[in-house]
Amino acid sequence: MTVQELRNQFPALADSVYGKPLVYLDNAATTQRPRSVFDLWDTLSAHANANIHRAVHCRAVEATEQYEMTRDAVRDFLHAAAREEIVFTSGTTQSINLVAFCFGEAFVKEGDEIIVSVSEHHSNIVPWQMLCERKKAVLKVLDIDEMGVLEVDSLRKLISQRTKIVAISQISNVLGLVNPVKEIVRICHENDVPVLVDGAQGCVHAPVDVQDLDCDFYVFSGHKLFAATGTGVLYGKKKWLEAMPPYMGGGEMIDRVRFCGTTYAPVPGKFEAGTQNFNAIPTLRPAMTLLREVQNDVELMQYQAAVMETVLSALQSDSRIRLFGVPRRTEKKIPLFSFCVEGAHHEDLALILDKMGVAVRSGQMCAEPLMDRFGVTGMLRASFAPYNTLEEAEYFLRSLHKAMDMLL
């Protein structure tokens, strides 16, 4: 597939803003959607709109099939051992909150410890802080070095007898470096500590095999990989999901309800209380299919590597630019670039770029502790998807230089 053929599937990429072609470089926040995704969404909304898992009528059965087929597809996508290990949620944030709450209820007591890294998204910090407050547990923080590389070596020292879980991103939404998750899992498992992997950015950039990683939980959001918003996944090893109490009560998450005591449905139903986002969840299927196709396409991947090299070397060779998340030899970087420009505020840069048609993110990027770690109030972030072209990368760099000229 050529990049143009890929782009043609995404109508939004042909849009203009302020009379200029839209150059959409905020893909780490949310990606644009291909026609296959909203066509399915339209069809299901119009013709398969019936509540799932309950009624016996035809439409309800179709809607249920659409939803449950998606569970199989996610199982394949993550290479999970069983479909029961896939729980649908509204997104990464809900998935992490679910684990923090339910795992916390089952396994975390006063004085226990939880480890996260300093580069986590707020969604992988705050739920754990809330758990720590609730249980009087302690949150410990794994640091990074000046380049943004995770200090995996210190993890062994940070883990103690009281460590109950480690929650870590596969790729930080600010640094764009691939963390050695498999090694982290191995270290944690040597100490009998389970690991939650925040894959919100990770599964977008390379195929994931949760059995190979051997992680205990893996979470991601649909809207970052071409699917509808309000769709998310929690993968959990069966032994954990079964040992955890439910998150919310009500709907079809029950086995029997009586006033003298209710029993719950087996996993994953136990964690899917209330009416699910049943017309949106199936959009994960065409989204994952396209993503897989892209990830397996040598031509497209080589093209993306060229985009990556172009932007990385341009940003690194400008002495006024401070790039965060710098790959050395062994680290793999994805085309996600967060940086500051000496003497120019990130918001000014973003406003000017916007008027040139370039959509980038500015601010703290939901990672305030990481901003503090680097001593900055915010950053500018350009994050590329496989549908972004070299011409767009070059236009972005030219626009950035123009904005810098205006401000400096």
Added chain:
Amino acid sequence: MSLEEKKQDVIEEFSMYDEWLDKYEYLIELGKNLDSYDENARTEEHLIKGCQSRVWLDWRLEDGRLYFTADSDAIITKGIISLLIGVYSGRTPREIADDDFSFIDRIGLKENLSPTRANGLVSMIRTIRQIAETHV
């Protein structure tokens, strides 16, 4: 110059620029030339929340008129501050409290700035208004 005349002035000045980048150039210029801000007033209580950028606002009442000084770490915000101060500084609390601040919309700033920025602008206006109202 009356408040109305001053506002008209700003609107006319701004309408000379068709291109957004030119408007930004103009705001950047204004921002760069904004009077320096009293370092002693760069405190938490002078900080206005709601912006991606930080804004500090200080004021004094002299002979029945309010005078504002302000600063920001972002230059376009500083330019907008400069516009606001130019219009409202030296007015009576009554004049400010009675004003509807709609001229910001008329120069297209509110719609055209990013939503978070617009919020910052809105909080700054709200603060200026509150200060005026407490002195009416």
